[in-house]
Amino acid sequence: MLADVAAEAGVSTTTASYILNGRAAQMRIAPETDQRVRAAAARLGYRPNRSARSLRTRRTATIGLVSDQIAGEQYGSSMLTGASLAARELDHVVVMGESGGDPELERLLLEEMRERDVDGVVYATRTARTIHLPDALRGVRSVLLNCEARDERYAAVLPDDEGGGRAAAATLVAAGVSDVWVVGEDPTPEATAGPRRMAGIRAGLAQAGLDLAGVVACDWSVTEGFAATSRWLARGVRAEGLVCMNDRVAMGVYQALAEAGLRVPDDVSVVSFDGSAIAGWLRPVLTSVQLPFTELGALAVRRLLDPDDHGGTDSVPMAVRHGGSVRTARGGTA
Amino acid sequence: MLADVAAEAGVSTTTASYILNGRAAQMRIAPETDQRVRAAAARLGYRPNRSARSLRTRRTATIGLVSDQIAGEQYGSSMLTGASLAARELDHVVVMGESGGDPELERLLLEEMRERDVDGVVYATRTARTIHLPDALRGVRSVLLNCEARDERYAAVLPDDEGGGRAAAATLVAAGVSDVWVVGEDPTPEATAGPRRMAGIRAGLAQAGLDLAGVVACDWSVTEGFAATSRWLARGVRAEGLVCMNDRVAMGVYQALAEAGLRVPDDVSVVSFDGSAIAGWLRPVLTSVQLPFTELGALAVRRLLDPDDHGGTDSVPMAVRHGGSVRTARGGTA
């Protein structure tokens, strides 16, 4: 403990504390004293007791991260990686809790974090959406991750799905594709990714003077993507380009196209969203607009810990990760 | 704070503390006093200050979870879900840290947790393996998750890969398949899943009087699974049954078989390991021996918090999740 270090160095705990907290200069402590104390601390392997410090300072260098279920998400779990790394860089540690969507458990977790005097909490959702801000979050410094508060301005970090949509459309347009369909629609009303991507796609096409040729409705899953696309193909419809609402849908689309004897990208160009591992597993590799999960998590933590944060929504750009699923303008693959 | 509650109820903080910590009976406190204090606490919305409590008791009701990179793992991240839920049930909270495999960062994280007086730490690895126990872990109550200490007995929780291997073999044997190849081999020497699954497969076949027909070597990835299987097929080799070392390999195998015009399960029966989401995405759905990640995480936490823990390795059973990739004994699909 501090007292041991002070004794070993022959100074008071006051002096030792100032030195070990980097306030030596400010306190005009003799360099020689400074050295002596640091040496003593090192010799004794001194580690401050955080509980004692927190009791005094009311700061814990700990942030809470509560979510419905981001660890269970295949890929969204990298939000945790980003958050954990950013916290580490700012000398904080993160305590996590998952409610599994249970509001009562969520309230419990949030209260527990408050008891522990966390310096703030990141409130994350598995899928991008608008939420009703939990009451237990009020009065706690917090940042929303992958979600936004309905009807109120609140610090939030989200992917720029609309920009992603424009990028997806632009990718097809650049390849000379003019006949574009979208596969997938948002099953849940609060989800924002779908509508925003869709808006971006329409805007991107409009910029090239094009209209969306049509939409194939389906849930965002492999099996639904397959089933809906198969039905659509059976109707005899064809398109030069398909924008899939996520990589799982795209995987189903690949399966349906293969069964129908259509080749990617020779017969159909495919673009998708997520940039998940799936994209790299498909043959040809799927061109997909990447969800920047690690960055999202890191940014949420940085904003949480930034006293000068502006408080609004930040949209993190989504970049196109090129695979081989879009034909080149000349008919080859890009 | 407690003092307020005590004042409001007209008792000493001593009494209030006993009551709020459930020691009223033990202290033979008058039921009427008990009521009064609880009512006061409720009225005031009393929440104990954890730092103060921890400073006194040296217990934090917090456990650390440090890993190389389990949040980044597609599917292994559910170990976090399991750990978080189990901790919650035992009134604990988990602080997580990811080292990304950097030993120095790992040491830092472990020290930070010690400073924070965590009641114990779960040390987890992304892939099942034997490890050299980190020095920073010594002297801290801990349980290894998805890994085992080399050359020493230590509390550890791992999937029963060998049992899983036997189950995989038994599944094929039950379908009447006698000509079995394995696809995949372990790239890293410390990894334990591969050798153990392999041992189980051989044992399972031996039980039916069979030998393994051969092994197709490849890394555990979709692209490698595809490439290796394609080369193998090009050699003209055929097998009735394929055991893939994980679902990603199996996905590559499906692709290679499809390109070669072979059908699953009519021409080839396929069994795999992981039971990840991928299994459900493939057509036909892949029969896969499930890695019980959520249970592993939960069990590690429960053992960490169990004062009577036995201290050795626990193997959690792997169950077969049946899809449609294994033919039935009569030649249909199971």
Add this chain to the structure above:
DNA sequence: CTGAAAGCGCTTACAG
């Protein structure tokens, strides 16, 4: 430049 002392909010022997 350095130290004595108070106090953060609890828990828990100890006394009655």
Add this chain to the structure above:
DNA sequence: CTGAAAGCGCTTACAG
């Protein structure tokens, strides 16, 4: 059955 008091290990005015 209940309370006064010490003490957990720090930080930080305050005094010198």
